[in-house]
Amino acid sequence: MAKIVVALGGNALGKSPEEQLKLVKHTAASLVGLVAAGHKVVISHGNGPQVGAINLGMNFAAENGKTAAFPFPECGAMSQGYIGYHLQQSLQNELHRQGIQKDVATVVTQVEVDPSDSAFQNPSKPVGDFYSQADAAKIQAEKGYTFKEDAGRGYRQVVPSPQPKTIVELNSINHLIEAGSLVIAGGGGGVPVVKTTTGLRGVPAVIDKDRSSALLADKIAADQLIILTAVDDVFVNYGQTNQRALRHLSAADAHRYIDDGQFAPGSMLPKIEACLDFVTSGDQRSALITSLDHLDDALAGKVGTLITATAVNATV
Numbered sequence: 001m002a003k004i005v006v007a008l009g010g011n012a013l014g015k016s017p018e019e020q021l022k023l024v025k026h027t028a029a030s031l032v033g034l035v036a037a038g039h040k041v042v043i044s045h046g047n048g049p050q051v052g053a054i055n056l057g058m059n060f061a062a063e064n065g066k067t068a069a070f071p072f073p074e075c076g077a078m079s080q081g082y083i084g085y086h087l088q089q090s091l092q093n094e095l096h097r098q099g100i101q102k103d104v105a106t107v108v109t110q111v112e113v114d115p116s117d118s119a120f121q122n123p124s125k126p127v128g129d130f131y132s133q134a135d136a137a138k139i140q141a142e143k144g145y146t147f148k149e150d151a152g153r154g155y156r157q158v159v160p161s162p163q164p165k166t167i168v169e170l171n172s173i174n175h176l177i178e179a180g181s182l183v184i185a186g187g188g189g190g191v192p193v194v195k196t197t198t199g200l201r202g203v204p205a206v207i208d209k210d211r212s213s214a215l216l217a218d219k220i221a222a223d224q225l226i227i228l229t230a231v232d233d234v235f236v237n238y239g240q241t242n243q244r245a246l247r248h249l250s251a252a253d254a255h256r257y258i259d260d261g262q263f264a265p266g267s268m269l270p271k272i273e274a275c276l277d278f279v280t281s282g283d284q285r286s287a288l289i290t291s292l293d294h295l296d297d298a299l300a301g302k303v304g305t306l307i308t309a310t311a312v313n314a315t316v
Helices: 015-037 048-063 072-097 135-141 170-176 209-219 250-261 267-280 295-299
Strands: 003-008 042-046 105-106 108-114 124-131 146-149 155-159 182-185 191-196 198-201 224-229 235-236 245-248 248-250 285-290 305-308
Touching: 003 015, 015 042, 015 072, 015 248, 015 295, 042 072, 042 135, 042 250, 048 072, 048 124, 048 248, 048 295, 072 155, 072 182, 072 191, 072 198, 105 235, 124 135, 124 198, 124 245, 135 146, 135 155, 146 305, 170 182, 170 209, 209 224, 224 267, 248 250, 250 267, 250 305, 267 285
Parallel strands: 003 042, 003 224, 042 182, 105 182, 108 191, 224 285, 248 305
Antiparallel strands: 124 155, 146 155, 191 198, 235 245, 285 305
């Protein structure tokens, strides 16, 4: 009986509404398995591809006189609703199929950031689709977007990714959890907002969903953070002939591997750092990194990398 935050990667949710709905139906069965086991579950998710597509589509429509321009924070809120709707529906259907009576609720979540965060001067968070170098250069010249190469997969638009400070709707999320609801919150890392003299104001950025998920897990006093990504395990020497999976990882070993440059900054590094933030912020906490497809195997201890604050017997 544990309280668990599960963070789904935005790239794992597909490139179209049809593909996303198909993928989340599969995911729902594993997530409901956690509920059936008696755990309290909160789900967060990424939105990089989705918010980029929404932003691009809205800009295209506005440039052609079809709609008003929509700022990036509003696009982030739209992505929370769109992804949350698919997750909510799929979870409701799976709960009904298994005969479990439980409400599912999506909370459009704002996350406060610091307006002086250095990330605003150094855009780094990939959003939207992948482009060739030539196409990226053309869009950058036409629209003023910033593009960077993304882990050998092509070029993607990048936006600022400030550190999350406060979850605005935390009380509401806690009330829903305690009422027994299956909660979807912090989508896309949350809509980034800053405090002003007149109240909260959205800013054009995307908060890393793993860092927001770790903050959410900490603030709701969760026992475990599960980050679902594209690989079954965390590896050292990844992509090389001597790569090896890490089945258990202590905070000390994780910091040593980070210092050795083992984890890619735009890929595994923020996930490891988010897990470390969580497991070292309270007692008896753990984090699990594994693939979306093999969550059941990871929960059974067959795959996945378990991260804890203190050392355990490592298995490779």
